[in-house]
Amino acid sequence: MLSKSAARNFFLIGTFLCFGSFILLTVDTISQVPKQTNEHKLTESVARGKHLFDANNCMGCHTILGEGAYYAPELTKVIQRRGARFVRKFINDPQKYGRSPRKMVDYDFNDQELDDLVAFFTWIGEVDLNGFPPEPNL
Numbered sequence: 001m002l003s004k005s006a007a008r009n010f011f012l013i014g015t016f017l018c019f020g021s022f023i024l025l026t027v028d029t030i031s032q033v034p035k036q037t038n039e040h041k042l043t044e045s046v047a048r049g050k051h052l053f054d055a056n057n058c059m060g061c062h063t064i065l066g067e068g069a070y071y072a073p074e075l076t077k078v079i080q081r082r083g084a085r086f087v088r089k090f091i092n093d094p095q096k097y098g099r100s101p102r103k104m105v106d107y108d109f110n111d112q113e114l115d116d117l118v119a120f121f122t123w124i125g126e127v128d129l130n131g132f133p134p135e136p137n138l
């Protein structure tokens, strides 16, 4: 059995080692965020697109970065999957281009708003997410 002082030393050294590792890993993560998120590509247009995405409750049906509702497709990589032209057309006319029996709201965005939404999807699609979302296992 450990003596009282050995137990105390064990506790103190363990706590400081874990705390130190936690701080180092936190600093490492924070220092990688600008590179992984392509911070230099965060334009005004991307920010406006994000605002439109939030204000129009896209997350009420879709997920982005895995967050949101599971009624409609995940949108993080939608530009890579579908291309910017298709996404642009689809958003204002989902009944025409959709293939699923599930329905999307018919939005009426102007050209500037569509540009902003596409800029947002393009930016988020290029974020390095360590392999998320995984390729579907077909």
Ligand code: HEC
Residues within 6 Å of the ligand: 052, 053, 056, 057, 058, 059, 060, 061, 062, 071, 072, 073, 075, 078, 081, 082, 087, 090, 091, 094, 097, 098, 099, 100, 101, 102, 103, 104, 105, 107, 117
């Ligand atoms: C009421 C639920 C709902 C809301 C709200 C909604 N969507 Fe959708 N969305 C859908 C459904 C369902 C589909 C799949 C339609 C299909 O393929 O027929 C879809 C498909 C899409 C697609 C094509 C995805 C792909 O992989 O084919 C894009 C892009 C899209 N939505 C963007 C948006 C944006 C941007 C918003 C917010 C401005 C939004 N959606 C809000 C239900 C919704």
